Amino acid sequence: xxxxxxxxxxxxxxxxxxxxxxxxxxxxxxxxxxxxxxxxxxxxxxxxxxxxxxxxxxxxxxxxxxxxxxxxxxxxxxxxxxxxxxxxxxxxxxxxxxxxxxxxxxxxxxxxxxxxxxxxxxxxxxxxxxxxxxxxxxxxxxxxxxxxxxxxxxxxxxxxxxxxxxxxxxxxxxxxxxxxxxxxxxxxxxxxxxxxxxxxxxxxxxxxxxxxxxxxxxxxxxxxxxxxxxxxxxxxxxxxxxxxxxxxx
Amino acid sequence: xxxxxxxxxxxxxxxxxxxxxxxxxxxxxxxxxxxxxxxxxxxxxxxxxxxxxxxxxxxxxxxxxxxxxxxxxxxxxxxxxxxxxxxxxxxxxxxxxxxxxxxxxxxxxxxxxxxxxxxxxxxxxxxxxxxxxxxxxxxxxxxxxxxxxxxxxxxxxxxxxxxxxxxxxxxxxxxxxxxxxxxxxxxxxxxxxxxxxxxxxxxxxxxxxxxxxxxxxxxxxxxxxxxxxxxxxxxxxxxxxxxxxxxxxxxxxxxxxxxxxxxxxxxxxxxxxxxxxxxxxxxxxxxxxxxxxxxxxxxxx
Numbered sequence: 001x002x003x004x005x006x007x008x009x010x011x012x013x014x015x016x017x018x019x020x021x022x023x024x025x026x027x028x029x030x031x032x033x034x035x036x037x038x039x040x041x042x043x044x045x046x047x048x049x050x051x052x053x054x055x056x057x058x059x060x061x062x063x064x065x066x067x068x069x070x071x072x073x074x075x076x077x078x079x080x081x082x083x084x085x086x087x088x089x090x091x092x093x094x095x096x097x098x099x100x101x102x103x104x105x106x107x108x109x110x111x112x113x114x115x116x117x118x119x120x121x122x123x124x125x126x127x128x129x130x131x132x133x134x135x136x137x138x139x140x141x142x143x144x145x146x147x148x149x150x151x152x153x154x155x156x157x158x159x160x161x162x163x164x165x166x167x168x169x170x171x172x173x174x175x176x177x178x179x180x181x182x183x184x185x186x187x188x189x190x191x192x193x194x195x196x197x198x199x200x201x202x203x204x205x206x207x208x209x210x211x212x213x214x215x216x217x218x219x220x221x222x223x224x225x226x227x228x229x230x231x232x233x234x235x236x237x238x239x240x241x242x243x244x245x246x247x248x249x
Numbered sequence: 250x251x252x253x254x255x256x257x258x259x260x261x262x263x264x265x266x267x268x269x270x271x272x273x274x275x276x277x278x279x280x281x282x283x284x285x286x287x288x289x290x291x292x293x294x295x296x297x298x299x300x301x302x303x304x305x306x307x308x309x310x311x312x313x314x315x316x317x318x319x320x321x322x323x324x325x326x327x328x329x330x331x332x333x334x335x336x337x338x339x340x341x342x343x344x345x346x347x348x349x350x351x352x353x354x355x356x357x358x359x360x361x362x363x364x365x366x367x368x369x370x371x372x373x374x375x376x377x378x379x380x381x382x383x384x385x386x387x388x389x390x391x392x393x394x395x396x397x398x399x400x401x402x403x404x405x406x407x408x409x410x411x412x413x414x415x416x417x418x419x420x421x422x423x424x425x426x427x428x429x430x431x432x433x434x435x436x437x438x439x440x441x442x443x444x445x446x447x448x449x450x451x452x453x454x455x456x457x458x459x460x461x462x463x464x465x466x467x468x469x470x471x472x473x474x475x476x477x478x479x480x481x482x483x484x485x486x487x488x489x490x491x492x493x494x495x496x497x498x499x500x501x502x503x504x505x506x507x508x509x510x511x512x513x514x515x516x517x518x519x520x521x522x523x524x525x526x527x528x529x530x531x532x533x534x535x536x537x538x539x540x541x542x543x544x545x546x547x548x549x550x
Contacts, residue, residue, distance in 0.1 A: 001350050001393070002319040011348040018341035019334065076334065084299060084332035085342075085389060088324075089349045091298040091315035248300040 005099075008090055012073075012099040015082075016107065021072055026107070029065035029152070030115040033058040037119030038126055045130025052134060052144045052213040055123030056116060059148055059211060063155045063180055063204070066112060070104045070159020071172040078167040083249055093244045097164055101157045101237065108156035113149025116211075120145055140213045143222060147210030151226060154207065154233050155180070161236040165243055180204045200225075203232045250275055250428050251296055251397060256305035258291055258452075265291045267452040268305070273430045273445070275396070278423045280443030280460075281432040284540050288452035289432045290329050293401050296430075297326045310396055321350050321393025327386040329401040329432075335375030339366055339385050342374060346392055356392065364388035365414075379406030387415070397428040404438055416442050436536040450540045463535050468504035469511055472524035476501055483514050499523070 016022055036058025044054060077083040090096050120141075127133055134141055162172040184202050187195050199205055200220045209215060209225025220228060251273040258266040266288040273279035283289050294300040296307050298314040306313070309324050317323045333342050343357045361370050364384040369377070374385065383406055390398055398419070404412045419442055423429045433439045439446070440460050448456040456463070473479050476499055480490045488505035492498055503511060508527050515522050 001322055001352060003349055004351060007349045007351050011345045014341060014345040014348055015334075015337070018338065018345070019336045021336060080334045081330050081332045082334040084328055084330070085346060087299055088297050088326050088328075088332075089321055089346045091317070091320050248294075 003090060003092075003095070005095060008095040009099045009102060011089075012096070012103045016073055016103050019072075019076075021076075022069065025065060025069040025072065026111055029062045029069065029108075030111055030118075032065055033062035033112065033115040033148075033152075034119045034122055036061060038122045041123030041131075042126040042128055045128055048214060049131055050134065050213040051123060051127055051131055052120065052141055052211075054127075054131065055120040056144065056148050056211050058119060059116075059152065059208070060181070060204070062112065062115070063152055063207075064177060066108045066152050067155045067159035067162075067176045067180065068173055069108065070156040070161075071163040071169055071176060072159075073100055073104050074160045074163025075167055075169040075172050076163070078163075079169055087249050093249075094241055097160070097237070097241055097244055100160045100164070104160050105153045105157040109149050109153030112152035113146060116145045116148040134213075140222075144211045144213050147222060147226060151207045151210055151229065154226075154230055158233045158236055161233065161240045164240040165236065201228060203229055206232075250308075250310055251279075251399070251430055252308040252311075253292065253296070254306050254308070256292070256295060256302045256307060258288070258295060258300065259303045265452050266295070266302075269449065269452065269454055270305075271447045271454060271457055273397075273428050273447075275428045276423055276426050277444045278419055278429040278431060278442050279445040279447060280439035281430055281447050281449070282436060282439055282536065283432075283434065283449040283455075285434055286451075287434075287449045287540075289434075289449060290401055291452075292449075293326070293328065293399060293430075293432060296399060297324060297328075319350055319393065321346070321352070322395055323393075324397045324399060325390035325393060325395035326398075327383070327390045327400040327403055329405070331382060331386075333374050333382070333385065333389075335373065337374055338371045339374055339377075339388075340370040342385065343389060343392060346389060350393060352392060356394075360388040360391050363391065363418075380408055380411055383407055384411070387418070395427070397430070398422055399430045401432045402434075403431065404433075412438075436533045448536065448539055450542070455539050468502050468528050469506065469508045470524065470526040470528050471501045471503055471511060471522060472496055472499050473501065473515070474499065474521045474523070478518065479511075479515060479520050482518055482520070483511060502528070 037055040040057040041054045077086055086096055087093055124133055136142060159176060162175055166172045180203060184204055187199050187202060196218050200218055206220055206225040207229035209220045210222040253269055253271050256266055256269050269292060281289055291300060295302050296309060314320060314324060340357060347357050361367050364387055366384055366388060369381060383403060387403060403415050419429050419431060431439060431443065443460060446458050446460060446463060476492065483506060484490055491502050493500045493502055508525050512525055
């Protein structure tokens, strides 16, 4: 009988799967991704719009939901007091952060990748006449769908890191929503030359690059974008780990 | 064994624990007593590694708790504040803790049985009464079959049957050779089960003693017209008669005899008694005397 990394992961999975809110939030994330993808596929058409981009147009809202999933898994322990039991069992603390990230990230990747493919299939079925259909074998389609799953998995990890860092569900959700939704909007208010330089590197824009079939001119290359987003996640995780080690629980 | 050595904890400029030292030994129930705000919970949080001491160190079974490879086997803890997610069932909560250490499912069922929670094992903890929550906390503390059991105010919210259960459980754990540390602000509760008492006030150690030593000698106050005659009459082996010097030497304090025995003896010789009062200085009073100056939040009188 002793602490093992696998044991801590199993424990975090048990915590994750034994809460009703987990299933609700996961379900809502997948629903948003698929429903918005199908609605957009049926409704919108225009120059530069591809069937894949339309099918994945629910990803912004899905990202918010899946980020909340990560936040609840982490900050929920502080708001309920569960963290005391958790750290009494694992007093080194850091394995808890890594295991939570792994569990939330892996669950989100699996569910959201499936969701992305479902949105693509559903979108293709209701696609309006103004947009030409594409197949899975066409250039970049698989990359965009798999990338969507990876991006949303990383957003879940970001949620865990923010939750552990600020220790409050409301605070972490506010930062998450601000970072993913509001900051890109604010960047638009900057002078054109500065905005063009910064915008591609903002978290949600960088992450979206991997799911875009036809990148705009002010956008990073697909995998570069995902790597930049992973960098944001890594920095937040490092900050959470630092606080976890240094301050009282 | 728990060793607290010269531990100080400050939050900002408020010193909550002030150079506190004590040892809780195996095979004993150690009562950790003090008024509210004395630093008991903070000390317990430092023992389990949730808070880091500002200075000094805390050892559990000879090492810092966080360095243990199987912490739940070293120390089982119930902290005062609830430490469980209300949306989870009791069995899921225990299972999550057990899995960190590879503790088998059968042990989870065992502690649920021990705590009398089998009927509600699959209910959401949020619907639990205070007493059921305490039982779950105690079940969690026992999960790893720990050498040290530390409980912060365990009888809070328990019904009389539950209080008795905790009392017997802790006595049993100590009899098995485990270290038991039990905090309370109620002397009456602790004195029934503790052998060793650690009393704190405002973060400082006030007394490190035993229940027997803390109790002031019981005796009988006697006021008589003939103190010397009475002294000669009842004096003997196992009986002490002291003059308190009050009431012109007419007041005596007698130990080793009951008020009834003294009264009957005096009657046989016709010695007049004016007062005959058993004096039972209770543990509670001894505790109050000790902590009077250290009470953080005193009620207006």
